[in-house]
Amino acid sequence: MLPGVVVLVSDQPNRSAALAEALRGVGRCELVGPDVNWSARETAIAVVTDLDLTRPAAMQCLLGLRTQPWAETCPLLCIAHRTSDKALRQAQVLGASACLPYYAEPHIVVTALLNLINPDEGSLNATVRQCAERAGAALTGLFATAGTNGRVDLQAIDTCVDPLLLALSDGGLSRWLNTIRAHDNATYQHSLVVAGLAAQFATHIGFPEAQRQRLVRAALVHDVGKARIPRDLLLKRGSLDAAEAAIMRTHAILGYEILRASGGADPAMLDAVRHHHEMLDGSGYPDGISGDAISDVVRFLTICDIYAALTERRSYKPAMTPDEAMGILQGMQGRIETRFVQAFGKAVARAA
Numbered sequence: 001m002l003p004g005v006v007v008l009v010s011d012q013p014n015r016s017a018a019l020a021e022a023l024r025g026v027g028r029c030e031l032v033g034p035d036v037n038w039s040a041r042e043t044a045i046a047v048v049t050d051l052d053l054t055r056p057a058a059m060q061c062l063l064g065l066r067t068q069p070w071a072e073t074c075p076l077l078c079i080a081h082r083t084s085d086k087a088l089r090q091a092q093v094l095g096a097s098a099c100l101p102y103y104a105e106p107h108i109v110v111t112a113l114l115n116l117i118n119p120d121e122g123s124l125n126a127t128v129r130q131c132a133e134r135a136g137a138a139l140t141g142l143f144a145t146a147g148t149n150g151r152v153d154l155q156a157i158d159t160c161v162d163p164l165l166l167a168l169s170d171g172g173l174s175r176w177l178n179t180i181r182a183h184d185n186a187t188y189q190h191s192l193v194v195a196g197l198a199a200q201f202a203t204h205i206g207f208p209e210a211q212r213q214r215l216v217r218a219a220l221v222h223d224v225g226k227a228r229i230p231r232d233l234l235l236k237r238g239s240l241d242a243a244e245a246a247i248m249r250t251h252a253i254l255g256y257e258i259l260r261a262s263g264g265a266d267p268a269m270l271d272a273v274r275h276h277h278e279m280l281d282g283s284g285y286p287d288g289i290s291g292d293a294i295s296d297v298v299r300f301l302t303i304c305d306i307y308a309a310l311t312e313r314r315s316y317k318p319a320m321t322p323d324e325a326m327g328i329l330q331g332m333q334g335r336i337e338t339r340f341v342q343a344f345g346k347a348v349a350r351a352a
């Protein structure tokens with residue numbers, strides 16, 4: 001996330017809510033109306049407008065922006081509600097650095113804005129986005145076949161592991177997480193966040209290449225058993241009752257069985273998929289194993305998984321901040337490996 005504020009000016013806050021959420025991956029995003037008092041505001045790193053620029057209030061707003069000394073170096077991205085030549089020319093006259101049509105997806109707006117803020121970053125962002133999209137497509141396919149016939153082809157996942165590790169080392173964890181989070185919520189989003197955290201963690205503690213690849217591979221598929229959990233349960237708002245929670249917990253064994261039936265999963269992957277909800281004190285599931293019976297790979301993955309779940313926004317809960325999530329992990333002494341929690345905290349510091 002960049003330091004500084006991205007100002008989103010909208011004449012319809014409800015329409016702009018998804019865009020505001022996506023822009024929070026770029027910087028601190030403030031959603032304001034066209035009557036904003038620019039001279040009373042701090043300097044922004046970028047301004048995005050979601051306005052009908054033919055309206056007098058919108059024109060007043062942008063003319064007011066142009067009087068600010070900082071506006072000269074501040075990119076202005078306009079979402080065009082009319083895409084006629086005349087409307088686009090008008091946006092240029094009002095100072096737009098670039099225009100996008102009103103139907104552009106929020107993640108396209110984010111990418112365009114990042115390119116405006118720092119053009120040199122543009123190609124790196126595109127590489128990371130391509131990698132995320134490829135991994136997302138592989139996971140979508142994986143979940144679809146796991147759900148319909150209980151078997152998966154892991155080759156598509158294997159081809160994503162090296163590009164993902166490269167995207168992480170070249171682009172950094174923040175960029176990876178922002179790219180993933182800028183996309184709409186999808187089945188694979190959590191898996192890609194866990195995989196990114198696992199890659200960062202493995203690199204930070206000096207895992208050899210082969211071990212890093214194994215951990216990332218396991219992270220990508222760790223929740224594949226959810227493909228066989230009823231959709232209304234996965235999407236349920238509010239907490240699950242005891243019977244529903246019991247069904248949800250079966251995803252660990254279901255995932256293990258899917259991978260075992262499919263072939264091509266190494267023992268570490270099978271172990272991770274089956275045991276990523278086990279706790280060192282034996283209070284986890286599905287087997288209630290404890291202590292040394294839980295491998296280091298599983299201990300690593302469990303920490304990444306819990307942290308990802310805590311920092312994700314779900315339909316039933318807001319996202320926790322990284323500090324809040326680390327606080328929860330540190331409070332789980334005796335259940336998860338606290339030595340690894342410290343290393344994990346250092347690995348993801350300032351990035352997640």
Ligand SMILES: [Fe+2]
Nearest residue numbers: 222223276277
């Ligand atoms: Fe899980």
Ligand SMILES: [Fe+2]
Nearest residue numbers: 190222223305
């Ligand atoms: Fe998970």
